[in-house]
Amino acid sequence: MSSSPDPVFLHDAPGPGWFGPWGGRFAPETLVANLEELEAAWHDFRSDPAAREEWDAVLRDFAGRPTPLFPARRLGAELGVELWLKREDLLHTGAHKLNNALGQALIARRMGKTRILAETGAGQHGVATATACALLGLECVVYMGAVDAARQAPNVERMELLGARIELVEDGQTTLKDAVNAALRAWVGDPEAHYLLGSALGPHPFPTIVAGLQEVIGREARAQVLDQAGALPDLAVACVGGGSNAIGLFRGFLDDPVELVGVEAGGTGTSPGLHAARFSGEGGAPGVLHGCHTRVLQDAAGQVLPTHSISAGLDYPAVGPEHAELARTGRARYVAAGDDEALDAFLRLTRTEGILPALESSHALAWVLRERTAGRLADGLRIVVNLSGRGDKDLHTVLARLRRGEEES
Amino acid sequence: MSRFASGLRGLAPFVMAGDGGLDLLPDLLHGLEAEGVAAVEVGLPFGDPIADGPELQAAAARALAAGADLDGVLARVAAYRAAGGGLPLALMSYLNPLLRPGFAAACRAARDAGCDALVIPDAPLDAAPSLTTTAAEAGLGVVGFVAPTTPPSRAAAVTLASTAFVYVVGRVGVTGAATRLDGDLDALLAAVRSAARVPVALGFGLRDASTVAAALERADLAIVGSALVQHVHHAAEAGGDRVASARSFVRSLLAPTRR
Numbered sequence: 001m002s003s004s005p006d007p008v009f010l011h012d013a014p015g016p017g018w019f020g021p022w023g024g025r026f027a028p029e030t031l032v033a034n035l036e037e038l039e040a041a042w043h044d045f046r047s048d049p050a051a052r053e054e055w056d057a058v059l060r061d062f063a064g065r066p067t068p069l070f071p072a073r074r075l076g077a078e079l080g081v082e083l084w085l086k087r088e089d090l091l092h093t094g095a096h097k098l099n100n101a102l103g104q105a106l107i108a109r110r111m112g113k114t115r116i117l118a119e120t121g122a123g124q125h126g127v128a129t130a131t132a133c134a135l136l137g138l139e140c141v142v143y144m145g146a147v148d149a150a151r152q153a154p155n156v157e158r159m160e161l162l163g164a165r166i167e168l169v170e171d172g173q174t175t176l177k178d179a180v181n182a183a184l185r186a187w188v189g190d191p192e193a194h195y196l197l198g199s200a201l202g203p204h205p206f207p208t209i210v211a212g213l214q215e216v217i218g219r220e221a222r223a224q225v226l227d228q229a230g231a232l233p234d235l236a237v238a239c240v241g242g243g244s245n246a247i248g249l250f251r252g253f254l255d256d257p258v259e260l261v262g263v264e265a266g267g268t269g270t271s272p273g274l275h276a277a278r279f280s281g282e283g284g285a286p287g288v289l290h291g292c293h294t295r296v297l298q299d300a301a302g303q304v305l306p307t308h309s310i311s312a313g314l315d316y317p318a319v320g321p322e323h324a325e326l327a328r329t330g331r332a333r334y335v336a337a338g339d340d341e342a343l344d345a346f347l348r349l350t351r352t353e354g355i356l357p358a359l360e361s362s363h364a365l366a367w368v369l370r371e372r373t374a375g376r377l378a379d380g381l382r383i384v385v386n387l388s389g390r391g392d393k394d395l396h397t398v399l400a401r402l403r404r405g406e407e408e409s
Numbered sequence: 410m411s412r413f414a415s416g417l418r419g420l421a422p423f424v425m426a427g428d429g430g431l432d433l434l435p436d437l438l439h440g441l442e443a444e445g446v447a448a449v450e451v452g453l454p455f456g457d458p459i460a461d462g463p464e465l466q467a468a469a470a471r472a473l474a475a476g477a478d479l480d481g482v483l484a485r486v487a488a489y490r491a492a493g494g495g496l497p498l499a500l501m502s503y504l505n506p507l508l509r510p511g512f513a514a515a516c517r518a519a520r521d522a523g524c525d526a527l528v529i530p531d532a533p534l535d536a537a538p539s540l541t542t543t544a545a546e547a548g549l550g551v552v553g554f555v556a557p558t559t560p561p562s563r564a565a566a567v568t569l570a571s572t573a574f575v576y577v578v579g580r581v582g583v584t585g586a587a588t589r590l591d592g593d594l595d596a597l598l599a600a601v602r603s604a605a606r607v608p609v610a611l612g613f614g615l616r617d618a619s620t621v622a623a624a625l626e627r628a629d630l631a632i633v634g635s636a637l638v639q640h641v642h643h644a645a646e647a648g649g650d651r652v653a654s655a656r657s658f659v660r661s662l663l664a665p666t667r668r
Contacts, residue, residue: 008512011538026504026531028460029554030581032563171466177457184459189582191558288504288531289457301478302506303456 017204022321027203039205069224075352095389101128103213108194115139115193119183121176122313123155125198130164140164143183145174199242200320203291218252238386239363243320245388265309266336276307279334310339311359337366358389412497413573419447423634425468427477434485453502460530462585464635483522490523499526516547526550526573585635588614
């Protein structure tokens with residue numbers, strides 16, 4: 001399979017919504033008017049000082065921004081590096097997802113929308129959306145794969161308590177990809193609603209909007225590391241499912257001499273079906289899924305491959321188009337960490353720093369642990385890791401794995 | 410000259426290639442031609458069809474399980490042509506499977522097999538810089554969609570860019586559920602027809618003889634997909650012959666317009 005984009009995606013001068021040959025608006029015609037309306041609303045939101053003020057106030061007073069940049073001294077000392085954690089796990093509802101959910105919900109209200117549709121994998125985006133809808137008095141419907149709902153049961157209960165209606169999706173692998181399919185179909189039939197897409201992917205303008213709402217992470221992290229460490233980091237590391245927390249962090253450092261590393265879910269192996277590594281695993285190739293041209297895990301006939309990760313939030317076969325471009329240009333590199341490595345990193349951070357990271361974020365940390373242990377990262381490097389969410393939602397998964405490990409040993 | 414020429418009128422059934430096995434596709438196409446349909450949309454199955462309702466999702470899953478892919482579908486289209494089949498054929502595919510061999514190569518292969526046009530439900534004609542020019546260079550007509558939500562200026566542009574037919578989506582929503590042919594739709598169809606130099610098709614939710622008849626009063630082509638796919642699937646599950654049940658269903662759809 002070719003790893004280069006098809007010539008039909010090459011432009012002389014890529015317009016809005018394109019990241020080089022990646023991105024675009026590959027949506028059914030019924031949605032095109034909606035997407036154009038949303039693009040206009042986004043520009044309006046960005047340029048209206050009153051909207052910015054309301055957005056900043058909600059982030060500060062409701063969500064709890066800025067989130068701290070924490071020096072993980074004990075783990076850093078064990079590793080022999082200077083480790084900084086961007087504490088998105090301390091954001092209200094427990095993950096970076098709220099930045100995007102609040103921003104899009106405010107935009108939707110400005111557009112006069114009263115009903116919000118959303119998909120969720122790990123449940124973090126669903127909880128964030130249900131929370132934003134409760135805050136703003138909007139109706140909320142969340143599409144969630146049945147497998148994900150089972151493995152993230154506490155988040156299902158939280159969403160329901162917040163007043164959201166959960167639509168369980170029984171198609172396909174019944175995980176995030178199928179939830180996105182279902183939410184897109186629901187939106188095709190209900191264009192009066194706003195589809196509050198949770199990651200920096202999908203048809204234009206979603207990748208631009210979501211990255212624009214998440215770049216507060218990188219902006220804060222850059223100012224904080226300069227203030228607290230007195231210098232830029234050598235590396236900025238984030239996990240990459242769809243890639244919204246990663247693009248949020250990376251955008252703070254794009255113009256700096258900072259190495260950007262995105263960590264995908266390596267699952268249990270590199271063969272198709274065992275991972276969700278669009279860049280480094282078998283089956284990753286340029287393709288179009290869920291409205292954008294990007295890297296997609298697929299077979300030789302162009303059918304989307306099943307994925308696996310211990311972390312529901314990374315268990316997705318495509319990646320945000322801006323990441324595909326950062327990889328193509330070499331500005332960022334994309335690597336993978338496996339289920340077991342993520343679990344080890346989860347436990348290591350819990351025991352050394354008293355922080356339970358989400359299994360998603362544990363992948364970013366796991367890559368640092370592995371590379372440092374293998375001697376591929378130099379002594380004393382200054383590393384910012386985006387701790388994109390907290391791990392309370394994963395206790396069930398982690399404890400089940402630990403019990404299984406004890407039984408096997 | 411394109412088989413989708415101005416003046417083409419009638420029923421345009423959609424079939425999911427591979428549903429029930431790929432090998433019956435040539436017979437199915439010959440059978441539909443014998444019933445007097447005007448054209449056929451041949452669907453290449455995709456596992457993540459975001460514009461389709463449950464009937465066509467299920468049909469795509471069955472077709473994929475039966476091993477349908479681009480090469481296999483095009484080989485059966487070529488067999489139909491080799492046996493003298495003359496219907497205008499539009500290949501309906503989501504974009505991704507067409508990218509695997511390279512979009513230009515897929516277009517050439519489709520044209521060489523005997524397809525006349527390409528219908529891509531997740532790629533509006535302006536979605537990629539050279540989508541339509543690449544198809545045109547391969548000798549394939551392209552099909553733009555106009556939906557009830559499409560603004561008039563965009564509808565006009567889509568209509569002019571469509572070189573095989575214009576596909577008017579009769580209803581807001583995915584394929585399958587019933588359509589109401591109301592005044593708003595009449596106005597949309599009238600606007601598209603007045604600007605179109607190619608046939609205008611109406612689809613999404615046409616399920617029976619009366620909706621087909623009403624559609625043909627308003628458009629050149631009436632596309633019936635989910636209802637036909639579902640009818641044939643149920644007939645096959647009850648032990649019936651797929652080609653025979655497709656023919657009898659199409660005959661029933663066309664009966665009132667032939668009286």
